[in-house]
Amino acid sequence: MPASTANWHWKNKNVTPWAKTWFERELTSVTIQGDGSEEKVSITSVIEVDGDVELGQRKSKLITIYDCRIDLDWSGTASDGTEVNGKVSIPEVSHENTLDGHSDYIYDWSLKTQSSPAVDALYKLARARLPAALEAKFAQFPVALIDTHGKDLTVSTEASRTGTPAPSTVPAATSTSTAAAPVPAPKSVPEKKVALNTSRVKAEARFMAAADDLFSLLTDEKRIPMWTRAPAQSSAQAGSDFSLFGGGVKGKYISLTPPKEIVQSWALQSPTWPSGHSATLTTTLDQSSDSTKITFALDGVPSGLEDEITRNLEGY
Incomplete structure (x- = not known):
């Protein structure tokens, strides 16, 4: 592959x-x-x-x-x-x-x-x-x-210590790399975004923990690496940027309602994810007497990536 x-x-x-x-x-x-x-x-x-x-x-x-x-x-x-x-x-x-x-x-x-x-x-x-x-x-x-x-482990011409994904192999005419010369190429990006077909993926999980503790685990910069095992950036404030998995996922917090809901823009830093495109991840936490149900709903997933993104949400 x-x-x-x-x-x-x-x-x-x-x-x-x-x-x-x-x-x-x-x-x-x-x-x-x-x-x-x-x-x-x-x-x-x-x-x-x-x-x-x-x-x-x-x-x-x-x-x-x-x-x-x-x-x-x-x-x-x-x-x-x-x-x-x-x-x-x-x-x-x-x-x-x-x-x-x-x-x-x-x-x-x-x-x-x-x-x-x-x-x-x-x-x-x-x-x-x-x-x-x-x-x-x-x-x-x-x-x-x-x-x-x-x-x-790295199948690439350049193994990356910082985890930067390997360069895309798509033809130069459709590339959205920021390293490309500032010629007409950027004009093709908006056109591609307009024509992008997207869908919604959803994953659910139940944890034997309080909602406020799980909310902190998902948003606290010091606690996030406990489950991602990678550096994270997160100030958990509306309008602030976040970065997970050492930059593998990036976005911006749209709204936070502790300990019930987190809404954030969400973009995968991968050659398979369209450059400049962001989905919207809504995380809801519903606490019962002995556990908390978490629902991850990601709107705006590019067509063809639904299975991969669902596996990632369920796995991580």
Whole structure:
């Protein structure tokens, strides 16, 4: 199938063995220095990396999916020359705390060397300065993951880290790309929009949750990535823009009636979606005594895309 279609389907690749090797190589290069030239602390070995690491592609976006516990040995030299050894465990190194910032890293420290004033000072130094050095490495991990394995999932001449859909392969005469030369081409866009046949698609779901909580989950910029697993922009005010799935869906809020209704313009950033065209998504929340029914009604779906859009609404 063409790249524009192939990249739109969900695919994933398990890269756990590669990830463990990466952590073993990169984390053992971490070293910090004390204020005095005598004090130095390094990560000496990666004891264990427990968890799964995958790279997924969804709607032409590359998404890192990982949650690992990492156990490390560290060692250093105290100001009096004593060799000091210890262990540190990080229970969660994940997409959520590395990229989304939903939680802070937690460090469980232990000291193997017998305590003394110089040893305790070095232990304090390790606890104060190693986290920042480790987190700098953790921030590099998703970038390295996509750089190394993204080409295996993306069917395109250019694998995109930011998830920009592959360029359209339609003939230049009908292209609406903004990169095209400013010649008569833009004049064809209004004509195409006027002749566009559209329809309405609808999806329903019932959740064991309160309507106000679901309303927040759908509109709060900090909570949206919990279910999209991708960056989002949303200020939840009438007239403001929103962006979901790292830019895969964009639009503008038309009206919000918490916690009962959300009306927004809605456009898919895909080669299959006509450039410049927006549909209208009306989300209604009907709370009963023990659950809330959500109805998604999308008006203005271009003919031929009904099945694809319905699957997306039901799936996400």
